[in-house]
Amino acid sequence: MDEMVKNTVFGNVYAGKKVLVTGNTGFKGSWLTVWLLELGATVHGLSRDIPTQPALFDVLDLRQRITHHEADVRDTDAVQRIIADVQPDFVFHLAAQPIVSYSYDHPVETITTNVVGTTNVLEALRVQNRPCTAVVITSDKCYDNVEWLWGYRENDALGGKDIYSGSKGAAELMCKSYYHSFFAKDISRVRIATARAGNVIGGGDWARDRIVPDCMRAWSEGRSVVIRNPQATRPWQHVLEPLSGYLLLGQALYHEAELNGERFNFGPKAEHSYTVRELLESLSRHWHFTDPAAAYRSAGNIPFHEAGLLKLNCDKAFACLRWTPVLDYDTLIAFTGEWYYAYYRSHGAGGIDFYAFTVAQINRYEQSAIKQKHVWIHE
Numbered sequence: 426m427d428e429m430v431k432n433t434v435f436g437n438v439y440a441g442k443k444v445l446v447t448g449n450t451g452f453k454g455s456w457l458t459v460w461l462l463e464l465g466a467t468v469h470g471l472s473r474d475i476p477t478q479p480a481l482f483d484v485l486d487l488r489q490r491i492t493h494h495e496a497d498v499r500d501t502d503a504v505q506r507i508i509a510d511v512q513p514d515f516v517f518h519l520a521a522q523p524i525v526s527y528s529y530d531h532p533v534e535t536i537t538t539n540v541v542g543t544t545n546v547l548e549a550l551r552v553q554n555r556p557c558t559a560v561v562i563t564s565d566k567c568y569d570n571v572e573w574l575w576g577y578r579e580n581d582a583l584g585g586k587d588i589y590s591g592s593k594g595a596a597e598l599m600c601k602s603y604y605h606s607f608f609a610k611d612i613s614r615v616r617i618a619t620a621r622a623g624n625v626i627g628g629g630d631w632a633r634d635r636i637v638p639d640c641m642r643a644w645s646e647g648r649s650v651v652i653r654n655p656q657a658t659r660p661w662q663h664v665l666e667p668l669s670g671y672l673l674l675g676q677a678l679y680h681e682a683e684l685n686g687e688r689f690n691f692g693p694k695a696e697h698s699y700t701v702r703e704l705l706e707s708l709s710r711h712w713h714f715t716d717p718a719a720a721y722r723s724a725g726n727i728p729f730h731e732a733g734l735l736k737l738n739c740d741k742a743f744a745c746l747r748w749t750p751v752l753d754y755d756t757l758i759a760f761t762g763e764w765y766y767a768y769y770r771s772h773g774a775g776g777i778d779f780y781a782f783t784v785a786q787i788n789r790y791e792q793s794a795i796k797q798k799h800v801w802i803h804e
């Protein structure tokens with residue numbers, strides 16, 4: 426491609442804007458930060474901690490590239506102070522306790538972080554009442570999973586049998602209440618929308634009890650990974666897919682008042698539903714396993730309730746935003762496998778600039794989107 430050609434990405438809406446990303450030290454937050462920096466935004470982060478060791482936030486040296494605020498979203502005053510100081514044009518709220526298994530051991534922490542934390546962000550935006558476009562990231566697990574075959578639509582019932590899922594359903598309800606009570610009113614200068622996506626994979630996730638990080642840790646130590654349920658089918662999606670949805674939603678919400686208070690699903694292509702076993706076999710090829718069966722073994726017991734297949738219907742995202750996923754299954758596996766393989770192969774030896782490596786994957790993603798004529802990008 427001609428290097429002189431400058432792409433228009435998300436209508437350049439983020440260039441020169443102040444964007445606050447909560448949960449910026451996490452997996453999705455780090456990828457989102459890189460993309461926003463590449464789009465020309467001034468990024469502020471708000472997180473309680475760096476949730477893993479290693480962490481993408483550290484690997485990419487993001488602390489040096491943004492203004493990072495260390496705070497707990499459960500601290501109402503701290504959240505209000507930071508939002509008042511930053512005066513963000515956009516907020517992407519991702520800070521959360523995101524692990525289902527952890528929510529069984531720490532239900533109150535999960536609920537206060539995910540529900541009260543979200544409420545604190547909404548409240549800080551309300552009291553400040555400056556023009557701000559906020560996208561609140563919840564989860565596909567916010568739906569009452571009745572284990573049916575069909576995709577869940579944005580107007581299906583909220584629910585959640587486990588604490589994490591319930592907390593995400595409750596966060597959605599808080600957004601709805603704040604919208605109807607405050608942000609829908611003429612005097613409000615705040616616009617909000619919620620975004621629901623599911624399991625994402627991609628380079629640089631080290632959270633516990635997630636299949637890809639568990640697998641990469643094991644393979645990097647020469648072990649086979651122990652998996653709970655090899656036949657479980659999940660709709661796999663690369664992290665850049667929902668992020669393109671969040672950024673497109675932010676752009677659209679910024680320009681169109683009628684999207685205020687709306688919620689959107691950003692799910693994978695239906696044909697990307699593969700079993701855990703199939704996923705590991707595809708990933709193992711990027712780790713040069715001669716026998717894919719040597720890459721994993723089955724644990725045989727499931728220690729807590731895990732919901733079955735949950736599909737998202739993304740007709741609304743297509744109808745209102747013209748959003749669809751970009752990557753085919755092989756490319757999403759290649760992006761993920763290549764990133765971790767490069768990381769573990771180079772570990773300690775230096776030599777690879779992982780910020781540049783990550784930006785290169787974002788650029789490849791954008792190039793695929795241009796070829797497919799996605800509305801959010803053009804030359």
Ligand SMILES: NC(=O)c1ccc[n+]([C@@H]2O[C@H](COP(=O)([O-])OP(=O)(O)OC[C@H]3O[C@@H](n4cnc5c(N)ncnc54)[C@H](O)[C@@H]3O)[C@@H](O)[C@H]2O)c1
Nearest residue numbers: 448450451452453472473474497498520521523623624625
């Ligand atoms: N990764 C997925 O597959 C997935 C799927 C669906 C939804 N989500 C949602 O996306 C968001 C980001 O997920 P992730 O995978 O990047 O998670 P992560 O665990 O990698 O990051 C979580 C972030 O939240 C911050 N955080 C946690 N508790 C906090 C608190 N009390 N105060 C301030 N910050 C706090 C952490 O410091 C970190 O920055 C979450 O809202 C999660 O529920 C993720």
